[in-house]
Amino acid sequence: MQFGKFRIGLRTLKTAMAVMLIITAFYFFKRPPFVAALASVFALRESWDKTLSFAKIRLISNMVGxxxxxxxFMVHTSTSHAVWVSMIFLPFLVVVxxxxxxxxxxxxxVIGALAALLMISLNIPSGATxxxxxxRIADTFIGVFVAIAVNRFASPDPKK
Structure with a gap:
């Protein structure tokens, strides 16, 4: 659909569908959907083939992040939540x-790994285990798998 110089394409609709599915499913499982929804947005590409090939990279980057x-988390917890861990150690992990x-x-x-690292690290609630x-690591994988599924089943031709 075209509205002047603005358009709504299939990738846009598939992205919205992936986010909707994650928010809905996570609502029923009483889980925060933020990490999974963002991971699905990062993973969804314009075609099934590109999503599938990028998913491998995305899964590896999610694992690293x-x-x-x-x-x-372990260092931050073991140092009684010392501020230097966020100020110095977390940027060091970005470099790593x-x-x-x-x-x-x-x-x-890289961007996906850093997004996972920072989203998880900077949103850990006090008292978390x-x-x-x-x-949250599992949520990143769920987001990627939802993106793969949506792109596979919501495309007119799975090869496109």
Whole structure:
């Protein structure tokens, strides 16, 4: 659909559908949908093939960002929530993520990894346990899988 110079394309509708499905499902499971919804937006591409090939990179980047968020949580907790952990150690983990992904030639996953790392690390509620961090890591994977499914089943031709 075209409205002057603005248009609503299939990718836009599929992105909205993925976000809607995540928000709805997470509502019933009483989970916060933010991380999964954002992960689905990052993962959904214009075609099934591109989404599928990018999903591999996205899953690896989610794993890197999530594991580094877990490291951050453990250090932050073991230092009684010292402010330097957020100010110095978290930016150090940003560097680690970039260097690691670049070293394995997953440059297109850097933004996703950093998004996962920062979304999880900077939104940990006080009193949270390691289970909270693991749940948010799982949410990033759920978001990617929803994007894959929506792009697979909401496309007129799965190859496009």
């Amino acid at each position: 999530g594991l580094l968020a877990l490291v951050y 993520a970039i260097v690691f992904l670049d070293g394995f030639n997953y440059n297109s996953g 390691v289970l909270y961090v693991i749940d």
